[in-house]
Amino acid sequence: MDKKLKLDIYKKIVLSRRLEERIAELIKAGQVGGFMHPGVGQEALQVAAIATLRSDDYMLYAHRGVAYWVARGIPIQSVLCDLSGREGGTNRGKGGVMHVVSPELGVLGESGTLGGCFPIAAGAGMSIKVKHEDKVVLCFFGDGTSNRGTFHESLNFCAVRKLPVVFLCENNGWAVSVPTEQSTSVKDIADRRHGYGVPGKTFDGNDVEQVYDAVSEAVAHARAGNGPSLLEGKTYRLWGHWIGDPDTYRTREEVEKHWRRDPLPAYELKLMEEKVLTDAARAEIDKDARAQIDRAIAFMEKQPFMKGETALEDLYA
Amino acid sequence: MDKKLKLDIYKKIVLSRRLEERIAELIKAGQVGGFMHPGVGQEALQVAAIATLRSDDYMLYAHRGVAYWVARGIPIQSVLCDLSGREGGTNRGKGGVMHVVSPELGVLGESGTLGGCFPIAAGAGMSIKVKHEDKVVLCFFGDGTSNRGTFHESLNFCAVRKLPVVFLCENNGWAVSVPTEQSTSVKDIADRRHGYGVPGKTFDGNDVEQVYDAVSEAVAHARAGNGPSLLEGKTYRLWGHWIGDPDTYRTREEVEKHWRRDPLPAYELKLMEEKVLTDAARAEIDKDARAQIDRAIAFMEKQPFMKGETALEDLYA
Amino acid sequence: MRTITYAQGIKEALEEEMRRDPTVVLYGEDVAHFGGIFRITSGLQEEFGEERVFDTPISENAFVGAAVGAAITGLRPVVELQFADFLFTTGDEIILKAGMWRYVHGGAYKVPMVVRCPSGAAGVGPEHGQCPEAFFMHSPGLRIVSPATPADAKGLLKSAIRDDNPVLYFEHKLLYATKGEIPDDPDYLVPLGKAAIRQEGDALTLVAISAMVPKAMKVAERLAKEGHNIEVIDPRSLNPFDRPAIIESVKKTGKIVVAEESYKTLGVGAEIGAMLMEEALEYLDRPLRRVAMPDVPIPTAAALEQFVLPNEEKIYQACRELLN
Amino acid sequence: MRTITYAQGIKEALEEEMRRDPTVVLYGEDVAHFGGIFRITSGLQEEFGEERVFDTPISENAFVGAAVGAAITGLRPVVELQFADFLFTTGDEIILKAGMWRYVHGGAYKVPMVVRCPSGAAGVGPEHGQCPEAFFMHSPGLRIVSPATPADAKGLLKSAIRDDNPVLYFEHKLLYATKGEIPDDPDYLVPLGKAAIRQEGDALTLVAISAMVPKAMKVAERLAKEGHNIEVIDPRSLNPFDRPAIIESVKKTGKIVVAEESYKTLGVGAEIGAMLMEEALEYLDRPLRRVAMPDVPIPTAAALEQFVLPNEEKIYQACRELLN
Ligand SMILES: Cc1ncc(C[n+]2csc(CCOP(=O)(O)OP(=O)(O)O)c2C)c(N)n1
């Protein structure tokens, strides 16, 4: 990882974090609606993983936060318009923030039913293979989602057909109120790779370099035509499951402990130590992120709401 | 395994084999209809596994053959009536031989969609646990069926809730025309246990003692409250997928090779060597099986066909 | 008489039936410790223990299918799906297993189970906001209920739990907070298959399902002020379906509007229309009007959602058209 | 004109479209080496290679869902399910993914895919013998076709493959061996959404779907001999659904019978009845008659299956009743 890449990842983590903070304020103030699952604490995993992709690769994000889109370069103003149901979003009021999309950037969209993503990822892999392309598909999913049957069917399908799909589990320890160990029969979800004879590993999902290395390796494996991998980054959901979650199901101590492992200050510190980042640059990046967000919100607020009757459009091609 | 048990298993294998041969004749002669998937070659696995159960345990059989029912003691005349749509069957013309059932014997029935069995087995396990019983559930399934998503969901569910379910794969090398290695990402399906942290093993499914030992161990584990296991017996489907299958997809050499591993003569030989079986007893057992079948067919032929209007019964309780 | 909310009605039914019958178990995602994402089941695990009230993995096939396995071996499972839409992830388990296990095995087993399905558009888009009753009304072997009031929420759920057949119980998310009276009788049951005449009248028959019922009542009020006494029928249960109640009403009124939140094509209104054409054609003096979702998924943005959703005004207009 | 079977029609459509368009791929259980359990696809792997024609694991969720993923990234997958009933195992993939991926993402993607679904009772019981079209007709975003003749089997499948939307293609098992004429035109297409008037007449409208069409034609012949000239309409496609064709016919005949193999409640006949009640009430001089499966699963034993299945005699009786 060169300096430019590190800084780029850092900036995107900062922008994601600041954006979610603002979105939470907007939602709490009733200024936007939207069914938003915040990703605070998981941005390092999301941004560093996406940084391994080529611009023509495909990705399927999970329901957790904005960092996937920030990382891939979807304009944040479009995300805000999706959130608020205004013109200028990516899905014309249809899918809200659950279905942000960008065909140009290979962002295929999201399945609102958990586990719906796996077969879609397999299918994108299938089309890469049939067309003899050297693209890959990166498919994010949560620890809880790894218990859906589609996980099994798709892993097996991709393995036997050697499809270029990287399955990346964001293990944040919880599925809404249910701790992973209570719902999931293995400690490390990447161990499920033994059921499919595919490579993979478990790593610290809050450590940018570990993420980048592991995902790069899996992406290279896929791109070389060697088939799928199953990866798992251990991370933590620092906020509630959704904005407004009473979050009564876990102790404050547990959450506190994980705030001390927050990947944003951790990466900041690391980059400072490595002299990639200075105090001044840090302040600049933060300021710039906030300014971008201000502009995007200003843009959003000027956009008209999508017209009701457009509900009848976009169904059939 | 004592002598009585060995002989009992042997007799049931013989009866199953003779019965399928007769059913095949009846079907080919157009005397009965029925959607029959013969189990010839897999009877050792089926009969020996079921021999490990207690009379109050539950079982879910797969779609392959009659040996499950013979082993569990469902009268063969009832099976024939199910096959031919006559009164005296177990399901009153509703499910045919796909849905032979016996609540008294804990035979819960079959799911016509592959993989539908796994959640049902999990549910029976759940009820055992809630009622603090010490029963177990034995759930048969094919290698191809192990690729259904319900397999994954149910294994995980049983593992985390420690439900007394023994999942037993009959790996016969084929799913209709598709060889296992082409559809399945692991060589040994029991290896998938590593995705669920449950015990299990792969063994020779044509060897009565290996089957009996492995299943006994898993049943004891479940009965003791230690949760599910995933077992796999390697076997072979000596006949076509269904009666009438053109069977064009595999070489005669392959099939011939497996006929030389046919578990029926193999077990016969073993029991003769062990002096459990004599030539005279063998002839007697065969004769008795044929006589039972003759009687059952005679019974069946005298039974009236189910009346059409009963189609409207048995839907709601 | 007490006043309770619809959510409370559901919870009381669960508590009472679980106290009454130790074979009733309750499970689903987040139902135990957290008390369910709609907070219906809080406190139940404390009272009934971990074996009878528990959280499941995100494995709808396994846990819905497990209800069938549990039901045929002596339990009465009540399963909570987080959203009714997730029924589609369990098509095999609901339609081919729950609905048919008894039949294909010649009546050998009973399948007493309830699947609780929070339904209804509420700003949550196409995969979390459907009212999919009609899909399952087409499928043999299932019972289907869609209560509209707190009393029915309670009384129908208690009946559903006691019923020996699989019941899909649709609880509309936007009704949870609504209030209503309920008799004190601790064994208050509402039978499956009996429609409620919410208001008697002879000018027109308005059939309203689930969250459409309160809207229909407002329309009835408004029309009453305009001199039209309409009859409002809440079928409450879609299988069994109280066909005679609707037919009798139409014989009196000659006019019918059906208001529902399902998609229009082959929504519940389609069956009602066809049934009337079969059995009451000579009594019909005006065309059928169906106020339903147009045949598009439910969009997320508020303006779009409002555009497609049936509402009081749309129901009113449909009635007016027939009354003119 | 040539004479071909329905099965051949399907196969020719696959071959021609795969030759024409390299993005068409075909897969499913046993379709490649074996040529499919109904032997429709034999030889296709030899011609098009392992990448475009392949066998899948028994993983309906994965491979039907994969068709959506492949379709949005530039392929035109044709998936074979072994039995239409297995659609229920893929409810999420069909209804919420294939049907809605385009919509929820604001039209960003096209989803050109076809799922071939062998349908119909044939002595194989409730989980291998259904005609489940009506379930999916209720669901937005899907195209649904049910050809009844060899020419339509071919022409509709070719159109389905070229269509940019997900199409469920229901091929009735008992029609595979039926024969019929087909134009030589190598680009013979039948448009989705256009009903075929199989016979013109003004005494009664008989709408027949899929395997009911040949039975309806026999009934028409019989009635013609008795002096009644009935009109037989084969909708061919259920989404888009050619409503005007039926409405126009009924305006002429005033009487309608619908014959289908779906369950009666909320079968296709329900939508037809409701539609006519909305749009042609004043033309209807006799009640609707629906000849359909009673609301029970399809039993396996021949006598029971025959009892529940709609057949020529039942259709004839329904028509006679209205004509008297
Ligand atoms: C099939 C299905 N079941 C349940 C849900 C509701 N749901 C949404 S997010 C969530 C928790 C997911 O947990 P996990 O996969 O660990 O992801 P995380 O939320 O922790 O990021 C649940 C249960 C859903 N959307 N789809």
Ligand SMILES: Cc1ncc(C[n+]2csc(CCOP(=O)(O)OP(=O)(O)O)c2C)c(N)n1
């Ligand atoms: C969900 C589902 N998909 C496909 C089928 C059709 N089918 C019946 S048996 C069979 C092969 C099963 O293979 P396996 O599990 O290995 O069992 P075997 O037949 O070899 O005993 C198939 C594909 C089905 N019944 N259900």
Ligand SMILES: [Mg+2]
């Ligand atoms: Mg999680």
Ligand SMILES: [Mg+2]
């Ligand atoms: Mg097999």
